[in-house]
Amino acid sequence: MSSHYEAPIRKPLVLGDKSYADISNDIARPVETPPDRDWWIAFSISMIIFLWGLGCIAYTIGTGIGTWGLNKTVGWAWDITNFVWWVGIGHAGTLISAVLLLFRQKWRMGINRSAEAMTIFSVIQAGLFPVIHMGRPWLIYWFFPIPNQFGSLWVNFNSPLLWDVFAISTYLTVSLVFWWTGLLPDFAMIRDRAVKPFRKKIYSLLSFGWSGRAKDWQRFEEVSLVLAGLATPLVLSVHTIVSFDFATSVIPGWHTTIFPPYFVAGAIFSGFAMVQTLLIIMRKVSRLESYITLQHIEMMNIVIMITGSIVGCAYITELFIAWYSGVEYEQYAFLNRATGPYWWAYFLMMSCNVVSPQVMWIKKIRTNIIWSFIISIVVNIGMWFERFVIIVTSLHRDYLPSSWTMFSPTFVDIGIFLGTIGFFFVLFLLYARSFPVVAQAEIKTILKSSGEIYKKNRDK
Amino acid sequence: MSVKRLHVMFDDDDILLDAVKEIVKNKIYIYEVYTPFPVHGLDKAMKLKPTNISIATFIYGCIGFTVAVLMMYYIMIVDWPQDIGGKPSFTLIENIPSFVPIIFEMTVFFAAHLMVITFYMRSKLWPFKKAENPEPSTTDDKFLVDMESGSNLSKTKTMLKKMGAVSIKEVKE
Numbered sequence: 001m002s003s004h005y006e007a008p009i010r011k012p013l014v015l016g017d018k019s020y021a022d023i024s025n026d027i028a029r030p031v032e033t034p035p036d037r038d039w040w041i042a043f044s045i046s047m048i049i050f051l052w053g054l055g056c057i058a059y060t061i062g063t064g065i066g067t068w069g070l071n072k073t074v075g076w077a078w079d080i081t082n083f084v085w086w087v088g089i090g091h092a093g094t095l096i097s098a099v100l101l102l103f104r105q106k107w108r109m110g111i112n113r114s115a116e117a118m119t120i121f122s123v124i125q126a127g128l129f130p131v132i133h134m135g136r137p138w139l140i141y142w143f144f145p146i147p148n149q150f151g152s153l154w155v156n157f158n159s160p161l162l163w164d165v166f167a168i169s170t171y172l173t174v175s176l177v178f179w180w181t182g183l184l185p186d187f188a189m190i191r192d193r194a195v196k197p198f199r200k201k202i203y204s205l206l207s208f209g210w211s212g213r214a215k216d217w218q219r220f221e222e223v224s225l226v227l228a229g230l231a232t233p234l235v236l237s238v239h240t241i242v243s244f245d246f247a248t249s250v251i252p253g254w255h256t257t258i259f260p261p262y263f264v265a266g267a268i269f270s271g272f273a274m275v276q277t278l279l280i281i282m283r284k285v286s287r288l289e290s291y292i293t294l295q296h297i298e299m300m301n302i303v304i305m306i307t308g309s310i311v312g313c314a315y316i317t318e319l320f321i322a323w324y325s326g327v328e329y330e331q332y333a334f335l336n337r338a339t340g341p342y343w344w345a346y347f348l349m350m351s352c353n354v355v356s357p358q359v360m361w362i363k364k365i366r367t368n369i370i371w372s373f374i375i376s377i378v379v380n381i382g383m384w385f386e387r388f389v390i391i392v393t394s395l396h397r398d399y400l401p402s403s404w405t406m407f408s409p410t411f412v413d414i415g416i417f418l419g420t421i422g423f424f425f426v427l428f429l430l431y432a433r434s435f436p437v438v439a440q441a442e443i444k445t446i447l448k449s450s451g452e453i454y455k456k457n458r459d460k
Numbered sequence: 461m462s463v464k465r466l467h468v469m470f471d472d473d474d475i476l477l478d479a480v481k482e483i484v485k486n487k488i489y490i491y492e493v494y495t496p497f498p499v500h501g502l503d504k505a506m507k508l509k510p511t512n513i514s515i516a517t518f519i520y521g522c523i524g525f526t527v528a529v530l531m532m533y534y535i536m537i538v539d540w541p542q543d544i545g546g547k548p549s550f551t552l553i554e555n556i557p558s559f560v561p562i563i564f565e566m567t568v569f570f571a572a573h574l575m576v577i578t579f580y581m582r583s584k585l586w587p588f589k590k591a592e593n594p595e596p597s598t599t600d601d602k603f604l605v606d607m608e609s610g611s612n613l614s615k616t617k618t619m620l621k622k623m624g625a626v627s628i629k630e631v632k633e
Contacts, residue, residue: 004474020496020601145535154535158544163561170569177576184585185599189496192596208580209589212599216583217498219511223579226514227572234568241561444497444601448473 053419092271093119253394352382524570
């Protein structure tokens with residue numbers, strides 16, 4: 001039994017007196033019971049917002065990008081803001097499942113499944129924006145290096161926008177297979193306990209005939225480890241490449257070498273905030289408090305606090321370097337950002353992203369569920385404004401003062417953004433009712449070392 | 461006495477591990493062990509060979525790297541060189557810094573996907589595949605050893621009972 005030893009100083013990760021069968025029951029319960037009224041209300045609201053967004057997308061495609069608030073000075077605004085925001089949110093899932101796996105952080109197991117789901121759903125939202133912004137989305141195949149009838153006109157491999165296409169599609173597909181591979185044993189668990197033939201059929205299909213042979217598990221663990229090793233540099237590269245979209249340009253305010261690390265930290269920051277928002281609700285609704293414990297919430301708050309501080313350092317470094325560079329265009333871009341007509345957006349960004357997470361130094365606050373929830377929402381808003389500040393304030397006062405202008409979104413801009421939030425929640429709500437939302441096979445491996453009752457009995 | 465096939469059920473991973481070690485020590489052949497989660501040390505106890513899938517993955521990564529370099533060399537240098545923002549476009553070595561991101565992404569893409577495909581093929585996992593675990597409870601909380609009975613069935617049974625088997629079922633082949 002000594003192989004299950006864990007230091008008593010570590011808090012239990014599975015609360016209560018759970019057996020292996022209890023874990024199966026708890027994880028299968030949301031799938032096997034019909035959704036309640038609250039779920040239907042949340043689902044209907046999300047669906048309506050999503051449909052409204054779809055309408056706005058249809059209007060954009062039918063009429064053209066002119067339906068947006070863009071003008072000749074501000075040619076990129078909400079679309080790319082939303083794109084970067086959603087990609088950033090996606091990063092937490094891979095960070096939790098891959099980086100924390102490499103660091104052997106067992107608290108990952110309670111939250112990795114939902115975090116990965118969030119990653120995939122948010123990268124889908126992100127991917128929508130470049131496609132809509134093309135104006136003619138049926139020409140999407142022009143993104144890819146395929147031989148064609150235009151005198152073999154190729155894509156431009158020197159362009160960071162094309163790097164983005166490769167980065168995002170690799171990221172989405174690799175996250176998807178990572179997620180699905182982890183899901184196989186859990187789908188198999190639901191399949192084998194299903195009573196209704198229809199459910200049995202669906203979950204047999206989803207579980208790919210997983211049988212749990214010793215050799216399968218051996219390969220499964222190796223594959224998980226190697227995928228984590230591949231996904232870790234991948235996740236860092238994806239937001240690095242997203243930041244190249246700006247950093248390789250010549251626009252003052254974008255052309256900075258600090259962008260890659262700063263964007264990656266910001267992505268982890270916003271992603272953890274979104275995981276926090278979703279899981280605080282889900283643990284309550286799906287009665288998973290034994291697996292997603294207060295300790296998990298505290299850990300995520302610490303990550304939010306640290307990455308928030310890194311982001312704060314980056315903001316200040318940016319300002320310093322702008323001054324220190326001696327380039328007056330650069331200096332003006334940052335002065336204008338902080339004190340110009342968009343000072344309020346800058347102020348929101350600073351207070352939401354730098355100041356608000358600092359309250360997490362206080363243990364009472366970071367172990368308080370209501371506070372954690374509020375801060376997570378504040379951070380999500382702040383990170384949206386960060387991208388808005390970087391993009392719009394750098395553009396709206398360009399080299400030619402006669403073309404200085406402001407940006408105001410139309411109802412279509414707002415509708416599409418809200419629509420992606422609706423779409424995201426539609427997907428997440430469906431997931432919460434049909435997928436095993438906690439990696440139960442993995443939780444079972446740590447039950448004897450980190451289960452509350454086992455720890456208590458051992459310490460006696 | 462003829463050799464029979466047994467399905468032996470356990471309800472704890474530690475008991476299972478000790479039992480498998482005992483069975484191997486008695487030189488009884490184990491066809492397969494079905495478990496609901498990865499039991500660490502089980503593969504060594506069953507004397508399974510370590511998997512080579514990570515070596516295969518390294519090779520897949522090398523393939524991805526090569527494909528990326530060759531693709532961009534053909535497209536950007538050979539087929540249609542262009543002056544884009546004054547970036548050098550006449551030799552691969554001069555233009556390669558701006559190819560690094562895509563070389564990296566394609567390396568990861570090939571390594572990850574081909575590895576997962578290899579895993580699915582080798583472990584026979586695909587849509588519409590029928591599951592092969594003999595008892596459905598082995599994905600929940602039970603552990604099943606599919607084994608030969610050995611030459612002396614009753615002796616094997618006593619041994620298994622002593623090791624903590626919950627049930628022993630003789631199966632027809």
